[in-house]
């Protein structure tokens with residue numbers, strides 16, 4: 001089904017939330033969405049996503065940390081989908097300062113991702129904007145990514161996994177991709193008041209060879 005034929009994904013409560021830039025990072029509606037301690041994670045994700053250079057898609061601009069790494073590592077062009085209007089505005093301001101070609105799409109990925117072309121690298125790092133997304137997140141993205149990822153392309157994402165990588169998560173990956181490699185990002189300096197991560201490491205996956213080739 002084309003994007004246009006689907007009922008649009010909407011989460012007005014998210015788009016109307018206040019945005020606050022704090023010394024620790026980004027809060028939306030009082031919720032911790034992104035923090036600076038995640039830099040080593042973003043660097044690794046960007047390194048994966050730019051492996052083939054080419055066309056890179058990022059989902060979720062946040063603080064633009066991974067976007068900066070993507071620009072630093074280099075690619076032919078970069079497209080970011082960002083749902084929150086105030087954060088999308090930040091992304092546009094950032095785009096104006098970049099030397100690589102940047103496209104900012106202000107929407108939920110669910111509404112637009114199928115009409116942006118094919119990508120060589122995809123970096124997925126969103127935040128649960130409603131109850132469904134809270135239990136879904138990357139799970140709903142994995143099956144559709146196959147249709148806009150180049151056959152030799154790679155998909156990486158914020159996994160929320162430790163060395164005890166959950167077997168159901170791995171199984172889900174292998175349902176859709178034939179190859180996955182992992183990097184353990186160590187020595188994370190997570191502040192004690194961080195409400196969403198407490199470990200000193202995270203395991204980041206890089207998926208390739210989608211099972212359904214385009």
Ligand SMILES: C[S@@+](CC[C@H](N)C(=O)[O-])C[C@H]1O[C@@H](n2cnc3c(N)ncnc32)[C@H](O)[C@@H]1O
Nearest residue numbers: 060062063064065066083084108109125126127
């Ligand atoms: C964790 S932040 C991204 C952090 C980013 N990687 C960085 O380095 O700063 C998550 C972002 O995803 C956006 N977002 C959440 N759900 C989304 C969706 N369904 N489509 C597009 N953007 C989404 C949020 O508004 C937020 O800006």
